[in-house]
Amino acid sequence: MSLYGNAKVKNWRYKIKGNFHFSHSPSPIRNVNDNGHLLGITKPRHMIYLHSYGGEAPFFEGLSQGKLLGTRCDNPGCEYKGTIYQPYRIYCPDCLARCTELDMTETAKNRGYIHTFMTCERSGAFNTLDKPIKFINIEFEGVSTILMSYLSVGEPKIGTRVIPIFKKIDPSYTITDLSWVVEGTQADQLPDGFSF
Amino acid sequence: MIRFTENQLKTPQFMRPVYLVTAGQSKFDRAIPERKTEELCVDALTMAAELVNLTPAELKGYIHSCYYGHFADHFGDQLLGEAVIHDRLGLDPLGNVGIKTGGATGGSTLWEAAKTVASGYSDCVLAMGWERMDEVPTDEGNFLISCAADKDWESPLGHIYTGYYAVMAQRYWQVFGKEEDSFRKTLAEISVKHHGYARMNPFAQSPMKITVEDVLNSPVVAYPLRALDCCLMSVGAACAIIADEKTAMEIARNSDIKPLRIWVTAGSHTLRPADRRPMDIPLLPNETPDLYEDLENRFPGAGRYPGFSAFLGARMCAYYGYRMAGVNDPCEDLDVIELHDAFTISDIQTYEDIGIRPYGQGRTYVESGDCYHTNPKTGQPGKLPSNLSGGLIGCMHAVGATGIMQTFEIANHIWGIWEKIHGDENRWKAFRREKPADWTNLQVNGAKRGLAISHAGVGSHVTCTILMDPDHLLKQDSSF
Numbered sequence: 001m002s003l004y005g006n007a008k009v010k011n012w013r014y015k016i017k018g019n020f021h022f023s024h025s026p027s028p029i030r031n032v033n034d035n036g037h038l039l040g041i042t043k044p045r046h047m048i049y050l051h052s053y054g055g056e057a058p059f060f061e062g063l064s065q066g067k068l069l070g071t072r073c074d075n076p077g078c079e080y081k082g083t084i085y086q087p088y089r090i091y092c093p094d095c096l097a098r099c100t101e102l103d104m105t106e107t108a109k110n111r112g113y114i115h116t117f118m119t120c121e122r123s124g125a126f127n128t129l130d131k132p133i134k135f136i137n138i139e140f141e142g143v144s145t146i147l148m149s150y151l152s153v154g155e156p157k158i159g160t161r162v163i164p165i166f167k168k169i170d171p172s173y174t175i176t177d178l179s180w181v182v183e184g185t186q187a188d189q190l191p192d193g194f195s196f
Numbered sequence: 197m198i199r200f201t202e203n204q205l206k207t208p209q210f211m212r213p214v215y216l217v218t219a220g221q222s223k224f225d226r227a228i229p230e231r232k233t234e235e236l237c238v239d240a241l242t243m244a245a246e247l248v249n250l251t252p253a254e255l256k257g258y259i260h261s262c263y264y265g266h267f268a269d270h271f272g273d274q275l276l277g278e279a280v281i282h283d284r285l286g287l288d289p290l291g292n293v294g295i296k297t298g299g300a301t302g303g304s305t306l307w308e309a310a311k312t313v314a315s316g317y318s319d320c321v322l323a324m325g326w327e328r329m330d331e332v333p334t335d336e337g338n339f340l341i342s343c344a345a346d347k348d349w350e351s352p353l354g355h356i357y358t359g360y361y362a363v364m365a366q367r368y369w370q371v372f373g374k375e376e377d378s379f380r381k382t383l384a385e386i387s388v389k390h391h392g393y394a395r396m397n398p399f400a401q402s403p404m405k406i407t408v409e410d411v412l413n414s415p416v417v418a419y420p421l422r423a424l425d426c427c428l429m430s431v432g433a434a435c436a437i438i439a440d441e442k443t444a445m446e447i448a449r450n451s452d453i454k455p456l457r458i459w460v461t462a463g464s465h466t467l468r469p470a471d472r473r474p475m476d477i478p479l480l481p482n483e484t485p486d487l488y489e490d491l492e493n494r495f496p497g498a499g500r501y502p503g504f505s506a507f508l509g510a511r512m513c514a515y516y517g518y519r520m521a522g523v524n525d526p527c528e529d530l531d532v533i534e535l536h537d538a539f540t541i542s543d544i545q546t547y548e549d550i551g552i553r554p555y556g557q558g559r560t561y562v563e564s565g566d567c568y569h570t571n572p573k574t575g576q577p578g579k580l581p582s583n584l585s586g587g588l589i590g591c592m593h594a595v596g597a598t599g600i601m602q603t604f605e606i607a608n609h610i611w612g613i614w615e616k617i618h619g620d621e622n623r624w625k626a627f628r629r630e631k632p633a634d635w636t637n638l639q640v641n642g643a644k645r646g647l648a649i650s651h652a653g654v655g656s657h658v659t660c661t662i663l664m665d666p667d668h669l670l671k672q673d674s675s676f
Contacts, residue, residue: 029229039229043273056348080198087349087470094198116367116504120418124338124355133354135363135418137470137504144473146504148350148360158370158497174352 005048014050022046055090058101063178064171066195068108068164070143071099084143107140108164109196112180115139115146117156128176136180138162149175153189154182169193198475205478207519208461210314213673215444215455216663217320217437218255219604220244223627224401224432224592227330233272234284236433237326240597241285244435247613248451255437256285258447260318262292265305265325265596270340272328281324295596298344299538300462301325302434302599303650303659307460309438319443325596326433337429344653346468358426358539361654362418364469365541367504369420371497372556380420382559383540384411387424387589389568390537394586395632398624399601401428401592403632425540427588434600456610457669458603459521459662463512467656469504477501478508478515480551482525487554495556507542509658510549510651517647517660518551522671526552527566527580529670531643532609534602536651536658537587546649550660552580569638577641584609584638599650603661606646610665614639644668 003018024044030036053060062069072084073092080094084102092099118135127133134151152165161183170193171177179194187196220243222236238252245255264278274280278294297304302325309323329337342355350360373379388408394400406424414424439447444455466472477488492499502508514526523529535550537543547558565571566579585591585605588598608614615637617623624631644665651658664670 031230051347053348060348083473085471087468089471093471116363116370118359118362118366118418120354120356120359120362121416122338122356122358122418123335124340124342124357125333125336126339127355128352129354131354133356133359135353135359137363145471146469148353148363148468148470150353158367175349176352 007050016050020048056088059088060173060175060177063166064168064173066105066166066168067103068105068178070102070104072102073097074100085145086140086143086147087145104140104143105164107142108138111141112138112162112164114156114158114160114162116158117151119156128172136162138180150179152179152181152191152194153185163196165190165194165196167193168195198473200478205515208516209520210310210459211316212314213441214310214313214458215439215441215666216458216603216607217439217444217447217455218244218247218453219434219436219600219607220247221399221434221597221601221604222432224399224430224594224601226401226429226431228431229330233277233326233328233433234281236431237281237285237324237435240324240433240435241322244437248448248453250447250450255447256287258320258439258443259287259290259322259437260320261312262287262290262322262324263295263305263308263312264292265295265301265323265600267296267298267301267327267595268329268340270343271331271337273331281326285324287322297657298652299536299593299595300599300650300652300657300659301596302601303460303648303661304462304599304657305596306436306438306458306599306603306661307462307659309436310458310460313438313440320437320439320447322435323438323600324433324435325598325600327594327596328431329429329594330431334429349468349470357653358418358421360469361539361542362421364504364654365418365421365539367497368541368545371495371505373559379559380412381408382562383420383425383544384408385562386537386540386543387411390583390587390590391424392590393569393584393638394590396636396638397586397591397618398620398627398629398631399592400586400590401430402586402590404590421539421541427538427593430592430594432592432594432597434597434604436600436603453611454665456607457664457666459517460659461513461516461520462657462659463509463516464657465502465508465655467653469654472502472504472508474500475502475508477555478511480511480514481518481523482551483554491555498556505545506555507545507549507651507655507658509655510546510649513649513658513660514550517662521662521664522669523662524670526550526647530580530645530647532584532606532640532646533580533582534585534587534605534646534648535582536598536649537583537589538593538651540589542651543583543587546651550647550649569640581640584640599648599659599661602648602650603663606648606663609640609643610646610663612639645670
């Protein structure tokens with residue numbers, strides 16, 4: 001079996017190694033109600049993408065280190081100076097100045113509550129979360145936006161205080177490395193790989 | 197609290213009157229394995245030509261530029277699908293461009309077409325939209341749709357768009373619906389209505405004679421939304437011909453079709469609901485500031501606008517569109533509408549966003565019976581019937597075609613041809629569908645004005661298409 005594709009960046013260029021695509025033969029799709037006449041074919045494809053987080057990379061690295069990073073516009077000339085963003089925005093949406101990075105971990109632990117939620121029984125293909133998925137949107141005092149995430153322990157309810165947890169062991173470096181639990185949850189209740 | 201500038205809130209203006217001349221559409225279904233997309237587009241364009249008693253070649257001879265609405269390249273595994281369709285329709289060497297704005301793609305395609313005629317660039321434009329969502333199984337389809345959310349911040353969360361949407365539904369359900377069983381039944385009634393109207397529509401994918409209990413007992417997708425609260429995944433095409441007055445009259449001269457005035461406007465809001473910031477409610481012509489002074493008292497949690505319970509994009513396209521076309525009160529000024537009922541709850545949210553009811557009171561549009569063709573409470577015509585096509589829940593959501601289908605449906609009523617188009621026995625047979633024994637003519641008698649809302653995802657793009665009989669305008673064309 002050939003090496004599954006992986007990549008690194010050296011001298012600002014991607015260096016890829018292994019297979020990034022895997023070929024399979026098409027098969028015919030026939031109409032059984034019409035003497036098996038050909039209608040089409042299947043088109044198998046398995047390929048690996050490269051994706052850059054760009055200026056948001058610190059946020060995703062931060063999750064693996066147990067940190068929730070947000071940003072703030074500090075441009076003195078901006079009408080909305082001082083506005084704090086979570087999700088992390090690279091640039092202020094108003095003045096387009098580069099935002100200042102903030103460590104919001106303590107804010108999230110002390111001032112986050114559920115704005116709304118949803119328990120989802122179904123998922124799309126390639127889902128990695130256990131079902132049912134408890135989507136929650138977290139509002140933080142002093143923050144202008146409302147973060148979407150998911151609740152791993154407890155029952156969601158509007159207004160409930162929630163605490164962030166982080167997948168520091170074997171992280172995926174995606175937004176799923178961040179999850180939440182209701183206030184009062186103990187460390188031994190957390191899912192594998194997650195900690196406060 | 198964010199604010200918008202006067203420049204941003206300016207009423208849009210066309211440089212000359214714009215007309216919808218004719219339109220057409222294919223059959224809609226979950227899968228149409230026996231036909232290629234180009235065949236469906238040919239069906240739509242051929243139907244549009246037949247309505248004005250022209251051959252397709254004669255109609256094509258008027259077209260000067262083309263807009264193609266096709267949202268999801270990755271469903272069909274074909275980049276530049278627009279060029280394929282343009283070639284197969286034989287429309288070289290005309291300029292053409294693809295439009296992609298999620299669920300609003302059909303409406304946005306009309307928006308571009310109308311502006312192109314209004315500016316004088318073209319006298320006649322083709323707006324054609326389609327979607328091909330049968331080339332992958334449903335769960336992979338849900339994955340592909342979820343790619344329309346932010347791929348770093350949202351899509352990995354279950355790869356299920358319904359979930360991103362449903363958090364807003366939950367907020368609305370709790371704040372404005374107050375978690376009442378009666379509110380949940382009102383939502384179910386919308387599904388019953390739309391699947392029921394789809395029974396009268398030969399183009400429709402999901403005709404069903406169901407009850408409120410059937411909806412409430414259908415499988416949970418994302419509570420309180422159940423399978424029968426959700427829109428369809430479809431295949432199909434629809435088109436419209438947009439023209440200036442002279443060209444419109446010439447195209448329609450040998451038919452009973454009376455070209456209709458058309459206005460299309462658009463609004464937007466953040467792709468990620470997470471990025472929504474608080475603001476004042478932009479008011480529609482039939483609203484005053486005092487209407488919402490005590491909203492938070494009446495509905496605790498409703499004070500943050502638009503929060504997760506309203507769609508700013510929908511509000512803004514109506515804000516622009518009503519002022520542009522002279523609509524003051526949609527319930528008084530319009531006769532029939534088609535809304536983007538992606539989910540039963542978003543149907544109710546839209547009633548409020550476009551001013552059919554004030555924020556917080558959307559449910560009364562259904563509970564009063566105003567939204568029906570025939571008000572079930574009075575037996576009289578509904579005050580403002582909605583989604584007589586069956587909408588996205590009962591008819592189809594072939595994304596790039598949806599906004600155009602809705603507009604064609606409204607035009608059918610104003611042209612007075614709804615029965616001819618939907619009751620034709622040959623069409624039912626050609627689509628291999630059985631016309632129900634209790635088939636009912638849903639023509640809105642005397643319809644002169646209508647509206648269609650085309651809406652993307654969690655409200656990132658929304659368009660408002662307004663159609664009027666040119667002899668029943670609400671505002672004079674003093675500015676041309």
